Amino acid sequence: MMSFFKATATICAALIAAPSAMAQSDSQDPLFQQLAGKSFVGKTGLAIKLEPDGTISGGNDALKFAGTWTVEDGKYCRTLTEPTPEPMRSSGCLEVSIDGDQATLTSEDGTTRTYTLK
Secondary structure, three states, X not given: OOOHHHHHHHHHHHHHHHHHHHOOOOOOOHHHHHHOOOEEEOOOOOEEEEOOOOEEEEEOOOOEXXXXXXXXXXXXXXXXXXXXXXXXXXXXXXXEEEEOOEEEEEOOOOOEEEEEEO
C-alpha cells in the first residue's frame, strides 16, 4: 500500500506538471493558428492574450489573468492560475466559432460568450 506521503507527493507532482503539459499544442492545428498571438477582448475592455508559447496573460485594471492554453480535439482548452482571482481559476475546454473578428466561446453547459479577436 502506498504511503500517504508518497501518494500526496505523486498527486502534487502531477498537478505541477499539468500546466506545462497543457502548454504543448500542435502549432499546425488551424484553430491554434487562428488564436496564437491574439487576444479575446470583452465588451468591458478586459483582454486575455493567447501567447504562441501556450501561456495566457491579460486582464484589466481590476483583474489580472494568467495560465496556459492549447487546442485539443478542435477545442480551445485553458487552465487559469495565479494571479487569476481564486473563484475564476479553473480548467476546461470550449468550442470556438470564429466569424471575422468575432470569436464565440461555448462551454460544456451551452453558455456562450462572444469576444472580439484582436
